[in-house]
Amino acid sequence: MRHMAKNKFNDGPGPSQRQLRVGELIRRTLSDVLMRGDIHDPDLNRLSVTVGEVRTSPDLKIATAYVMPLGGSGQGEVIELLARNKAELRRIIGRKAGLKFTPDLRFRLDETFDQIDETRRLFSQDEVRRDVED
Template sequence: MSKDTKQKGPSQRMLRVGELVRHALAALFARGEVEDEALRDIVVTVPEVRMTPDLKLANAYIMPLGGQHAERVVEALNRNRKFIRGRIAPQLNLKFAPDVRFFVDTTFDEASRIDELLRSERVQRDLGDDEDQD
């Protein structure tokens, strides 16, 4: 395979299946079907699901509402992976149901960190210098 034909990002199929899995997980969590003490009274959001190219593994990034106890929630979801896979498989209409692994979604933290940097005095001073030169 030449350098030009290598894919830079996920394929359309990977994105489409990732969205299917994300919707199925969100519906499952909304119904409260996963019974685990760590998940009691916790609302879980699923901002993103990334599929591997063979569609056999789904990396689900989750965040509990409010962001509290995220690690504990991820551990509970990973403990119940087989149950979750069995519940979402019929909704996916795929030849093989992907194995789902859960991770804490850190994109909100990263966005906040970038926002904070952009508002910092040092960056504002640099931006002010550019405006003065116009």
């Protein structure tokens, strides 16, 4: 039986090296496609979108891209536009990344920036700062 490392975030097995490698390849390719405006949708091409992370399912059939529009405004619109263009994005990513099978794309808002802000806010509180400094 193969030993699987535990993921500290969900107490389940962590992603495999293959999942991490494919996720990063898709993230870089998707970022490049969005930056260059390779999509035939002028509404999507006028926006600057940051792709923070792409997580793939264990069978590599689903890739969830965590995205955030530059400046943070228009979050709902970005998710809607990406979802509307996911077939074209999938085709382009498959061609440019050279994947044998391109996963189905899903898009979610990247909330890590909000988590970072909340962590900074907590650490700036007097009680917490006093506990940390002791």
